[in-house]
Amino acid sequence: MTTTTLYLERTSALHRLNPVTKLVALLSIILAVFAVPHWWIPIGIVVVVIVPAAVLGRVGGRLLRLFLILLLPLLVVLFIIQGLFYPDGSTVLWEWGLAQLTTEGLLFALTIGSRLTALVLGSLVFVLTTDPARLMSALTQVGMSPKIAYVISASLQIIPAFQARAQSILLAQQARGLAIVGSPLKRARALLPLLGPLILGMITDVDERSTAMEARAFGATPKPTSLIVVPDPLGERIARWVLFLSAIAVVVLVVVGVIA
Amino acid sequence: MSSTTPAAVDPNRTRNRIFVALGAAVIVATYLYLILAQPTELAEGGLGTSALIALAGYLIGAALIAVGAIHRLPTATLSLIPIAIVINIAVGQLAATLGLPVYLDSIGTVLVGVLAGPAAGAVTGALTNVIWGLTIGPIALPFAVTAVVIGVLAGYAARLGMFRRFYLAPVAGFVTGIVAALVSAPIAAFIFGGATSGGTGALVAAFQAFGNSLLASTTLQGLLSDPLDKTITFTVVVLILFALPGRLRSRFPFVRQYNVFGKVTPVAPAEPAAPKA
Amino acid sequence: MTDPSAPMIELEGVGFAYEDAERFTLANLDLRIDAGTVTGIVGASGAGKTTLAKTIAGFIPLNEGGTYRGTARVAGRVLAEGTLSEAAAAVGLVTQNPFNQISGARFTVREELAFGLENRSVPRDEMERRVAEVAARLRLEPLLDRSPYALSGGQMQLVAIASMVVMAPPVLVMDEPTSQLDPAGTRLVYDVLSTLSDGGTTVVIIEHKTELLHEHCDSIAVLAGGLIVQHGAPGAVLADDRLTTWGVGETRVTTAARLARERGLLPVERALPIGVDDAVDAFSALKGAAS
Numbered sequence: 001m002t003t004t005t006l007y008l009e010r011t012s013a014l015h016r017l018n019p020v021t022k023l024v025a026l027l028s029i030i031l032a033v034f035a036v037p038h039w040w041i042p043i044g045i046v047v048v049v050i051v052p053a054a055v056l057g058r059v060g061g062r063l064l065r066l067f068l069i070l071l072l073p074l075l076v077v078l079f080i081i082q083g084l085f086y087p088d089g090s091t092v093l094w095e096w097g098l099a100q101l102t103t104e105g106l107l108f109a110l111t112i113g114s115r116l117t118a119l120v121l122g123s124l125v126f127v128l129t130t131d132p133a134r135l136m137s138a139l140t141q142v143g144m145s146p147k148i149a150y151v152i153s154a155s156l157q158i159i160p161a162f163q164a165r166a167q168s169i170l171l172a173q174q175a176r177g178l179a180i181v182g183s184p185l186k187r188a189r190a191l192l193p194l195l196g197p198l199i200l201g202m203i204t205d206v207d208e209r210s211t212a213m214e215a216r217a218f219g220a221t222p223k224p225t226s227l228i229v230v231p232d233p234l235g236e237r238i239a240r241w242v243l244f245l246s247a248i249a250v251v252v253l254v255v256v257g258v259i260a
Numbered sequence: 261m262s263s264t265t266p267a268a269v270d271p272n273r274t275r276n277r278i279f280v281a282l283g284a285a286v287i288v289a290t291y292l293y294l295i296l297a298q299p300t301e302l303a304e305g306g307l308g309t310s311a312l313i314a315l316a317g318y319l320i321g322a323a324l325i326a327v328g329a330i331h332r333l334p335t336a337t338l339s340l341i342p343i344a345i346v347i348n349i350a351v352g353q354l355a356a357t358l359g360l361p362v363y364l365d366s367i368g369t370v371l372v373g374v375l376a377g378p379a380a381g382a383v384t385g386a387l388t389n390v391i392w393g394l395t396i397g398p399i400a401l402p403f404a405v406t407a408v409v410i411g412v413l414a415g416y417a418a419r420l421g422m423f424r425r426f427y428l429a430p431v432a433g434f435v436t437g438i439v440a441a442l443v444s445a446p447i448a449a450f451i452f453g454g455a456t457s458g459g460t461g462a463l464v465a466a467f468q469a470f471g472n473s474l475l476a477s478t479t480l481q482g483l484l485s486d487p488l489d490k491t492i493t494f495t496v497v498v499l500i501l502f503a504l505p506g507r508l509r510s511r512f513p514f515v516r517q518y519n520v521f522g523k524v525t526p527v528a529p530a531e532p533a534a535p536k537a
Numbered sequence: 538m539t540d541p542s543a544p545m546i547e548l549e550g551v552g553f554a555y556e557d558a559e560r561f562t563l564a565n566l567d568l569r570i571d572a573g574t575v576t577g578i579v580g581a582s583g584a585g586k587t588t589l590a591k592t593i594a595g596f597i598p599l600n601e602g603g604t605y606r607g608t609a610r611v612a613g614r615v616l617a618e619g620t621l622s623e624a625a626a627a628v629g630l631v632t633q634n635p636f637n638q639i640s641g642a643r644f645t646v647r648e649e650l651a652f653g654l655e656n657r658s659v660p661r662d663e664m665e666r667r668v669a670e671v672a673a674r675l676r677l678e679p680l681l682d683r684s685p686y687a688l689s690g691g692q693m694q695l696v697a698i699a700s701m702v703v704m705a706p707p708v709l710v711m712d713e714p715t716s717q718l719d720p721a722g723t724r725l726v727y728d729v730l731s732t733l734s735d736g737g738t739t740v741v742i743i744e745h746k747t748e749l750l751h752e753h754c755d756s757i758a759v760l761a762g763g764l765i766v767q768h769g770a771p772g773a774v775l776a777d778d779r780l781t782t783w784g785v786g787e788t789r790v791t792t793a794a795r796l797a798r799e800r801g802l803l804p805v806e807r808a809l810p811i812g813v814d815d816a817v818d819a820f821s822a823l824k825g826a827a828s
Contacts, residue, residue: 005394034312070397078455085468087477098469112453115311119451123398132394133644146642147330147338151383154342154641155349155391157686161636162346166354191364192496195351199371199500202343203508208637209339211596215630215701216640216653218335220622225658227651227665255309336600342641507557513602516556529554529561529604 004159006066006127014057014125018232019135020142024240026126028247033118035251036259039110042118050121057129063121071120075113082109132156138230146224150213162198169194272331279328280379283321287405287443290317294446295475311450318405318447325408326386329379337376341384344368348388349395362489366410370433370497373414374423377514381411402451406444410436410490417494418514424522426498433494434487441482448478460485543613545572545708545739546593551607552763553588553597562588564763565607570756572612575730575740577750577771580760581784586743587633589760590712593741595624611708626657629706631698633713638697639685646688646696647672647681653704671703674729690717698726708739715744727753748788751775751812759783775811790816 014022029049033042054063082105089102136149173193253259294310330338345368352365369388373381385407392400417423417432448456454464454474460481467477501509501521510516548568554561562585570576580586591597595616598605608615616624632638643649650668659667672678675695680688685696694717701709709730715723730740731753744750750757751771758768761783767774774780780787787795794809794816803809803819810816 006397007394031312031316034315035309037308066397070399073458074399074452074455077458077461078453081454081461081465081468085465087468087471087473109453112311112451116452120398123393123401127394127398133648136644145327145330147333148327148387150640150642151330151338151341151345151387152390152394153644154339155345155387156394157641157644157684158342158346159349159391159395161686162343162350166350170354191351191354191358191360192499194354195347195367195496196500196503198347198350200504200508202340202347202371203375203504203511205343205634205637206336206340207511207601208632208634210336211591211600211630211632212638212697213335213339213640213642214596214600214621215594215625215632216704217622217625217656218640218642218652220625220656221658223658224655225661225664226655227648227661227668229661251312507555510557511602516602529558 004163005132005156006062006124007131008059008062008128009131010058010129012057012129014053014129015131018230018236019130019138020232021236021240022126022130023135023139025243026122028243029122030119031247032250033115035247035254037111037254039107039114042114046114046118046121050118050125054121054125054128057125059125059128062128063124066124067121070124071117074116078113078116079106079109082106082112134228134230137226137228138232141226141230141232147219150218166194166198169197276328276331279324283324283326283328285321286317286324287321287409290314290321291443291446293317294450310446314446314450315402318402322386322405322408325382325412329382332379333376333383337372337380340372340376341380341387344372344384345388345391347371348384349391362485362492364489364493364496366407366490367493367496369407369411370414370493371501373411374418374497374501374520375509375512375515376415377419378412378415380514381413381415382408383411385409385411399456402447403444405447406440409443410440413439414494414497415514418520419518421519421522423498423501423520426495426502429494429498430491433491436494437487437490438483440490441486442479444486445475445479445482448482449475454478454481544569545574545612546570546741547608547610548592549608549610551592551609552605553592554604555588556602558603561604561763563592566764568758568765568768570739570741572739573734573737574755575734575742575753577754577757578741578743578760579745579747579750579757579783579785584760584784585763586760587712590630590710590741590743593708594628594630594710595619595621596630599624625706627706628708628710629701629704631701631709631711631714633716635690635693635697635717638700639693640700641686644684645682646677646685649685649696650677650681650700650703653700657704667703667705671699674732675699675702675725691719691722694718695722695726698729702729702733706738708741709733710741710743712743713745714742715746715749723749745786747775747786748790748812751788759785772811772815776808788812794819 029045033045051060054060084099084101084105086102086105086108089100089104091103092100093103094101132153136153140146140149250259290313294314347368348365351367352363355362355364366385369381369385372384386404389400389404389407413436417436422428422432448454454477455461463481463484464477467480468474472480506521509521515521546568548566551563551566552561553563566589578586578589588597591601592609593611595609595611597603598617599621605617609617611627614627616627640649640652643652647668650671651664654664654667672681675698677695677699680692680696685693688696694714698711698714715726718726727749730742734740742750742754754771756769757771757774758765759774766783767777775788775791788811790813791809791811794803797803798805798809803823807819807822810819
C-alpha cells in the first residue's frame with residue numbers, strides 16, 4: 001500500500017486487534033494519564049503498557065527512533081524552560097543570571113514531560129500498528145460518517161502524488177534559475193509559482209472529482225454495505241467498554257478528590 | 261430554463277446544528293475556564309486538572325464541530341477538501357524544509373473556508389491535523405482546535421467581504437492569527453509546557469524569565485508568530501485567487517451566494533443558433 | 538416508457554450555458570439513441586462533447602450551475618426532474634481524467650471497484666461476485682490488492698472504467714475512455730463495451746480515434762457549434778466531405794487513400810475507403826482493373 005503514514009506492515013497480535021479497540025485503549029490511557037497528577041503514573045504506563053505493546057507489535061525499533069527524533073528534542077527544551085525558568089519556583093537549587101533551577105520547576109517539567117511521553121508514544125504505537133485502510137473500515141463499521149472516512153483516505157493517498165508534483169515544479173524552477181537559497185523572502189518567493197499550479201489544479205479538478213463520486217452513488221444511502229468487514233469479536237467490544245469506563249472512573253475519583 | 265444549484269435534504273439538520281453549537285460552546289468554555297480559573301490553582305504548584313481540560317475540552321469541541329459540519333457539506337465541497345489538506349501538508353513541509361520563519365501550514369484550510377464557507381473550513385482544519393497525526397507524528401493533534409478556528413474565521417471573513425479587496429484579506433489574516441494564538445496558548449502551556457519547538461521554547465523561557473506566568477508566556481509567544489503567519493497565509497490565498505479567472509472562482513455556490521469576491525455583473529449568454537432543419 | 542421502439546436516450550432542444558459563460562455550449566440540440574446500441578460522439582475539441590456527456594447523464598443540470606433548456610430523457614424519464622442519485626443509477630458516467638475518477642475513498646483496487654456497489658447497499662457476496670467478474674473481463678486480477686494510485690495511467694483508466702461497468706447501469710457514457718490506453722488495453726475496453734451492448738446496455742462513447750468508432754459503433758454523431766450536425770451509420774458519417782470542417786479527423790486509412798489518390802494511385806471516381814476492409818476492397822478493385 002502506498003501511503004505516507006507511519007504504519008508498519010507486520011504480523012502481530014496488536015496488528016490483528018480491531019483498530020477501534022486500540023483507539024479506545026489509547027484514549028483511555030490518555031484520559032487517565034492526564035487526570036492523575038503524579039508523574040510516575042504516565043512513566044509507569046509507558047514502561048508497563050506502551051513499550052511492551054510496541055515490542056509485541058514488533059515496532060519497538062521504529063518507536064525508539066521516532067522517540068529520538070520527535071519527542072526527545074521537546075523534552076530537552078521542556079526541561080530547560082521549566083527547570084530553569086519556572087515562574088513559581090521557590091526552592092532554588094542553582095542560579096545563573098535570570099535562570100533559576102528550582103525543585104518546583106523540575107517537578108513541573110517532569111509532570112508535563114511524563115504525560116507528553118505517554119501521549120506521544122501511545123499514539124505512535126497506535127499509528128505504527130494500525131493500517132489506515134483497516135482503521136477507516138472499522139470506524140465506519142461502528143458508525144463514523146463515510147464522509148470523514150472518504151476525506152481521510154483520499155488525503156492519505158493523494159499526498160505522495162502531490163509531493164512528487166511539488167518536487168518536480170520546484171526542480172523546474174531551480175532549472176530556470178529561481179533561487180531557493182538566500183533571505184527568507186527570496187525563498188518564500190519560490191513557493192508562489194509552486195502554489196499557483198497546485199491550487200489551479202485543485203479548483204479545475206473539483207468538478208470532475210465530485211462528478212466521479214456522485215456517479216458512484218456516494219452518499220446515496222445512509223447504510224452502505226462493505227466489501228471488507230473488520231472482525232469485531234464480543235471480547236474486544238467488552239474490553240473496550242471496561243477500559244473506557246475505568247478511565248472515566250479514574251477521572252471521577254480525581255475530580256472528587258479520592259485520588260490526589 | 262432554470263438556474264440550478266443542487267440542494268440536498270438533510271434529515272439530521274437539527275442534530276448537526278446542535279453538534280456545531282455545542283462544540284463551539286465547549287471550546288469557548290474550555291478557554292474561559294483555563295484563563296479565568298487556573299492561575300490560582302497553578303500558583304499552588306502543579307497543574308491541577310488544567311491539562312486534562314485543555315486536551316479533552318478542545319478535542320471534544322473540535323470533533324463536535326467537525327462532525328456536525330461535515331454532514332452539511334455536499335459532495336462537490338467534500339471532494340475539494342482532500343486536495344486542500346494535501347496543500348496544507350505539502351506547503352507546510354516545504355516551508356519547514358526551506359527554513360522559512362513561518363508555518364504556512366493552513367493555506368488549504370483558508371482556501372476552502374473562502375471558497376466553500378466556514379463549515380468546510382472547519383472540517384479541512386480538523387482533518388488536516390488528523391492526517392498530520394497519521395503521517396508525521398501525533399504532536400500536532402492537540403492543536404486541531406486551532407485549525408478549526410482558522411477555517412471557520414476564514415469562512416466568515418470571506419462572508420463579510422474581506423476578500424473583495426486584496427488589501428483587506430491580510431487584515432482578516434492578522435485578526436485570525438490573534439484568535440489562533442489565544443486559542444492555542446493553553447495547549448502549548450498545559451500540554452507541552454511551552455516546549456512546542458526549540459525556537460518557540462526559547463521565547464517562552466524568555467517571557468517566563470521576565471516574570472510572566474506560563475499561560476501568559478505561551479500567549480505572548482503565539483502573538484509573536486501566529487498573526488504574522490496568518491497575515492502571510494491570507495495574503496498568499498487572496499493573491500492566488502485574484503490571479504484565477506473569475507469563472508473558476510464563481511463556480512462555488514458559497515462564493516456566489518455571499519458575493520465573496522465583490523460585485524460581478526452576471527453575464528447573460530447570447531441566444532444560441534437556431535436548430536438546423 | 539414501455540414503447541420498445543422509443544429511443545433509450547432522447548434529447549429535444551437541449552441548450553446549456555455554464556455559469557457566467559458568454560455563449561451556449563450546447564444549443565437547441567436534438568439527439569436520439571436506440572437501446573442496446575453503441576454510439577460514438579465526435580467533434581472538435583471545445584465543441585462541447587464533455588458537456589453533452591454530462592447532459593445525457595443528468596449531471597447537467599442537476600450538479601452544474603448554469604442556464605439549461607430543453608428536455609433530456611433516458612428510458613422515457615426526464616433525469617433533470619429527479620435526484621442526482623436517481624440519475625446516477627440510470628446512467629453511468631466515466632469522466633475523462635482517470636486520476637480524478639479514482640474515488641480515493643478506498644485503499645485497494647478491489648475495494649475501489651466495490652465502492653459504488655457499497656454505496657448502493659449491494660449484499661457482500663454479490664459484490665464479491667461482480668467485482669471478480671469485471672476484474673476478469675478487464676484483466677485487472679493482478680492489480681486487485683494494489684493501491685489505485687500506485688497504478689500507471691492506463692491501468693488507472695481501466696480501473697475507472699471497471700468501477701463503472703461493475704455497477705451495470707442501463708446506459709454507459711464514456712468520455713474518451715481509451716486516452717491513456719495502449720492498443721491492447723483499447724481493444725479490451727471496446728470488446729467489453731461490445732459485450733455489454735449485446736447484453737442490452739446502451740453505450741455512448743466520446744472518442745476522437747475515428748478508426749475505433751468505425752470499427753465498433755452502430756452509429757456516429759458529430760457535434761459542432763453546439764449542435765448535432767450529422768448522425769448516422771459510421772460509414773456514411775465518416776465519408777461526409779464536411780468532416781474536416783467540423784474539426785473531426787478522418788481515419789488514417791482515408792488519409793492514406795487520399796494521398797494515394799493525389800499521386801494517381803487510386804481512381805478519382807472511387808469513394809475513399811474508411812476502414813481496413815474498405816481499403817482491401819479498394820485495392821482488390823484496383824488489381825481487377827489492372828489485369
